[in-house]
Structure formats: structure tokens, C-alpha cells
Amino acid sequence: MKILVTGGNGQLGRSLHKISNDYPQYDFLFTDMPEADITDKACITDLVRQHGIGLIINCAAYTAVDKAESEPELAERINVLGPMTLAEVAAEHEIRLIHISTDYVFGGESCHPLHENTATAPTGVYGRTKLAGEKAVQRAECKAAIIRTAWLYSEFGNNFVKTMLRLGTERDSLNVVYDQLGTPTYATDLARAILVIAEQMQNPTTQRCEIYHYSNDGAISWYDFTQTIFEAAGITIPVHAIESALYPTPAQRPAYSVLAKDKIKAAGATVPYWKTSLLECLAILGALKK
Numbered sequence: 001m002k003i004l005v006t007g008g009n010g011q012l013g014r015s016l017h018k019i020s021n022d023y024p025q026y027d028f029l030f031t032d033m034p035e036a037d038i039t040d041k042a043c044i045t046d047l048v049r050q051h052g053i054g055l056i057i058n059c060a061a062y063t064a065v066d067k068a069e070s071e072p073e074l075a076e077r078i079n080v081l082g083p084m085t086l087a088e089v090a091a092e093h094e095i096r097l098i099h100i101s102t103d104y105v106f107g108g109e110s111c112h113p114l115h116e117n118t119a120t121a122p123t124g125v126y127g128r129t130k131l132a133g134e135k136a137v138q139r140a141e142c143k144a145a146i147i148r149t150a151w152l153y154s155e156f157g158n159n160f161v162k163t164m165l166r167l168g169t170e171r172d173s174l175n176v177v178y179d180q181l182g183t184p185t186y187a188t189d190l191a192r193a194i195l196v197i198a199e200q201m202q203n204p205t206t207q208r209c210e211i212y213h214y215s216n217d218g219a220i221s222w223y224d225f226t227q228t229i230f231e232a233a234g235i236t237i238p239v240h241a242i243e244s245a246l247y248p249t250p251a252q253r254p255a256y257s258v259l260a261k262d263k264i265k266a267a268g269a270t271v272p273y274w275k276t277s278l279l280e281c282l283a284i285l286g287a288l289k290k
């Protein structure tokens with residue numbers, strides 16, 4: 001089967017690319033802007049027709065959570081019109097779509113792991129546009145899966161792990177919030193889970209649109225995450241645990257966004273413990289202390 005990956009230059013897209021040789025049964029076509037704009041229906045239709053695509057994996061998104069508050073139109077265009085366009089093309093060509101979404105569709109008020117049917121209540125532009133994108137995919141008549149993830153990091157692009165490694169060498173001390181709980185997701189693990197769902201979707205009895213949650217296992221705060229990164233990397237600057245109120249951001253962060261993974265585990269996906277995967281990524285980055 002031929003798979004079109006959109007947003008292929010982002011950290012999830014590049015993680016899929018990294019593991020693609022392990023899946024010789026699939027022929028991947030990695031694309032990104034400007035040659036494959038997910039809001040351009042003619043362009044996506046051409047790609048699907050020309051390459052005989054059987055599945056689209058949408059890794060493209062507007063992901064600048066804080067900036068979205070000041071450019072809601074652009075966030076909406078990419079996060080709503082984009083998946084809507086892909087879902088329409090998938091429906092018209094009777095092919096499948098895997099779309100990636102986020103824990104930001106939840107309000108963060110819960111203190112129990114969030115299931116796929118937990119009520120959504122986004123608090124900012126990013127979360128609202130990602131939720132509207134999910135609904136657009138659900139409305140379309142294509143076979144689709146929506147995979148919500150959280151706290152994504154990888155050896156590619158910009159992410160929390162790479163930022164902390166950099167700040168650990170630039171600063172004398174750091175303040176990090178300890179009252180936001182969640183679970184990091186190593187993008188390589190998510191990429192493998194996506195391909196498990198891709199295989200499941202080839203079963204003709206699969207539902208028209210399923211939602212799954214995926215992150216690594218466990219639950220920690222950003223403070224715990226930072227301490228573990230620093231310990232593994234041999235960075236010794238002091239890290240102070242602070243409350244979110246002392247670190248205001250344009251977009252509100254969910255206080256609790258631990259995703260329940262029972263459904264995707266039952267589908268056959270592997271969910272490693274967050275620290276195991278963190279150490280794997282740090283080793284690839286050459287950041288582990290000698």
C-alpha cells in the first residue's frame with residue numbers, strides 16, 4: 001500500500017520517515033509545504049491520483065500553541081480546513097485517513113486519565129481548532145482514525161527535551177512548573193503506533209471513524225521531566241519547582257492531561273514507559289552523560 005504522509009518535515013513526519021525502512025510492506029510518500037498544502041484540495045487530489053495512494057497520514061498542523069492566540073485565522077485554516085480537505089479527498093477516492101490530534105481538546109480539569117469519550121472542553125485557539133478539525137474528519141464519509149497525543153518530543157525540530165538540554169548549558173538555574181501533569185510522547189513510539197492502526201484499518205470490518213489516545217506510559221509533571229533529562233544528561237544546575245501562575249503564557253495549559261491508552265494497547269500498539277523512551281532519544285541525541 002502507498003501511504004501519503006503530509007507535514008513530513010515536522011517532528012512526527014520525520015520520525016515516521018526514520019522508521020519507514022522497517023515497514024517494507026508500505027511505500028511512503030513524504031510531503032510538506034509548499035508542494036503538498038493540506039488546505040489545497042486540487043493539490044492533494046493530484047497526489048492521491050498520481051501515486052495511487054491508499055492511506056493518508058496527516059502529520060501537518062499549526063502547532064504554535066501560544067502564537068495561535070494572536071493568529072486564529074491561520075490556525076483555523078491549517079487545523080480545520082486542512083483535515084477537512086484531506087477527509088473529503090479520502091472519501092471521494094475511498095481511501096483511508098489517519099489524523100493526529102491533541103490533549104489540548106480537553107480542558108485539563110479532570111484528575112483521572114482521559115479516555116477517548118471523555119468530554120472535550122478546549123480553552124484556547126489551538127485546542128479549539130484541533131477539536132474542530134477532528135469533527136470535520138468525523139463528519140466526512142471516509143474511513144478514518146484520529147489519534148490524540150500529548151507532550152510530543154523527538155530528536156527532530158524544536159521540542160521540550162531539546163530546549164531543556166540547551167537551557168541547561170546556558171542558564172545558572174531554571175524554574176519549571178510542577179502543577180501540570182501529563183505524559184511525554186516519544187515521536188518514534190507514536191509513529192510505530194500509527195502504523196499498527198494503519199494495519200488495523202485494512203480490516204474491512206473496522207468502524208468508519210475511531211478515536212485513539214497515545215502517549216508513553218506513566219504520569220509526571222514538567223518539573224519531573226526536566227529533572228530526569230538533566231540527571232540523564234549530567235546537567236547539574238538547580239531546577240526550582242514553580243506553580244503555573246508564576247509562568248503566565250498566552251494560551252492556558254491543561255493542568256491534567258494524562259491520556260488513557262487502553263484502547264490503542266488493545267489494538268496492538270506498544271506503549272513504552274516514558275523514561276525508557278526518553279533515554280532512547282537522549283542516546284540518539286548523544287546527550288547521555290558519559
Ligand SMILES: NC(=O)c1ccc[n+]([C@@H]2O[C@H](COP(=O)([O-])OP(=O)(O)OC[C@H]3O[C@@H](n4cnc5c(N)ncnc54)[C@H](OP(=O)(O)O)[C@@H]3O)[C@@H](O)[C@H]2O)c1
Pocket residue numbers: 006007008009010011012013032033036037038039058059060061062063078082100101102103130148149150151152153157
Ligand atoms: N508538538 C506537540 O507537543 C504535540 C502535542 C500533541 C499533539 N500534537 C500533534 O501532533 C501532530 C504532529 O506534531 P509535530 O510536533 O510533528 O508538528 P510540527 O513539528 O510543527 O510539524 C508540522 C508540519 O506541518 C507543516 N505544515 C504546516 N502547515 C501545513 C500545510 N498547510 N500543509 C502541509 N504541511 C503543513 C509544518 O510546516 P512549517 O514548519 O513550514 O509550518 C511542519 O513541517 C500535530 O497534529 C500536532 O497538533 C503535537
